[in-house]
Amino acid sequence: MTADALTAARRKATELRRAIQSLHRIHGDTPPMRRLMSDLGWIESGLGELPATPLAAAERVLVPDTPYAREMWHGADDEGLGGRRLP
Template identity: 40%
Template sequence: MTSSEIVELRRALGQLRQCVGSLRTRYGDVPAVLRLANDVERMDIDASELVELDGPPRPRQAPRVEREVVVVPDTPYDASFWQDADDEGLGGYRHRT
């Protein structure tokens, strides 16, 4: 971040902090105001971390998700499984008897 971007970010965070303070005075410590105050604090912490970085910010990699492989057999199902079931295929509704 350039120094002008840092100054602008700090100014914007200061204005946000003042606005949230006004909301807290008006509404008290209701959950919505507390969440906003927490969000401003989190942004301030994140901004500080950005300033400390050497060089451009590095993109975060998405966490790897281990996926379970489920094997579906290609053998035919037992015909009794489909007993009393309706066929809703491409041809529309058709009741099997």
């Protein structure tokens, strides 16, 4: 996300806050209004936690679908079967 996109999203969140506050004056402190205010808080919190410049993408590690060598598990507990030791 570029700084411009983040700035635009924060601006839209501010506009949304104004709209929700207008609705709050009309509808009062009802459960749907409290939910909207809570959701808005999550949106603003998330936007506040985003860095202005994106982090570098993490390196992907491919894990093969083939079974691991049985020797790798020698002496390990098989927790799925109640702690039975593998031969």
